[in-house]
Amino acid sequence: MSLLKVFSDNNASDFQEFTEFDEIRQQLADAGIRFERWQAEKDLSNEATQDQIIEAYRESIDKLKKERGFITVDVVSIHPETPNHPEMRKKFLDEHTHSEDEVRFFVDGSGAFYIHKNQKVLQMICERNDLLSVPAGTKHWFDMGPKPFFKAIRLFNNPEGWVAKFTGDKLAQNYPRYQE
Template sequence: MSILSVYQDTHPEQPMKVLTHPEDIGATLAEVGVRFERWEASAPVAAGASQEEVIAAYRPQIDKLMTERGYVTVDVISLNSDHPQKAELRAKFLDEHRHAEDEVRFFVAGRGLFTLHIGDRVFAVLCEKNDLISVPAGTPHWFDMGENPHFVAIRLFNNPEGWVAQFTGEDIAARFPRLED
């Protein structure tokens, strides 16, 4: 189940509100410029599907988003608890950072926790299968895949180089809840 927890940025111990209905999550995030949608595959996606098969299953939605927002690159990232570099990869995304482009992820399987720091609020979005999130360029955020990651996600980029982060140097991410396995 997708969950949005909204915090005051100075009070990580208690969310101000928690939402579990996708429509409510989408509407709340839209108020701060974040896109959140639910997608369905146009064809079944089998466990272990190739990058090409995953992209083909969501091709209509991907093409629409690429045309609408000018994304030039699409790929698929897949991580599980057997990955030999899971701890290093997790650590790479845990500190607050921003990007010069939108960070767009669609969860084909599994889950991940995107946490956004917008103004004096923190929006922790637990994304699961069928969730699309688009974090606008310049938005401070961090991502937690958990100690035992399990997710397959489609990524869309404006920059052909892919994921390029500018870290803020703030320690706020360490004060907020992480993804529990």
């Protein structure tokens, strides 16, 4: 189940939970984060290729590309047998920003985004059919968990520019990690 927890940014034990789509969308919108739900236009098997996955969401992808100027699209797939997943997980566990938007649509599985904005930390656990778009410059981190499983479509303005700039703030360590 998709779940949003809104914490104070100076007290990780003070939080509110939201599970209804409209409430989640509103809370995230207040922090400048876009949240949508997409439905597949075609049936997808677990073995679907990257091209078949993109094809199944073609209309939604094209709409967003046109609206936001995204140029490239790919699919990332991580599971517990993926080599080096602990290192991949570690890479984005501290607060950072990008000079590009970070856009993820969850085709399957789940993962947790944390957004630091307006003296709050918003932990959004995204699941299948959830789209989250973190604007360039927004402080955030991402946790795939110790036994990661997700397939996500990523949209980019410029894949070469998609590099994490760490803020040096260690507050991520004060908040609950995903699935731990």
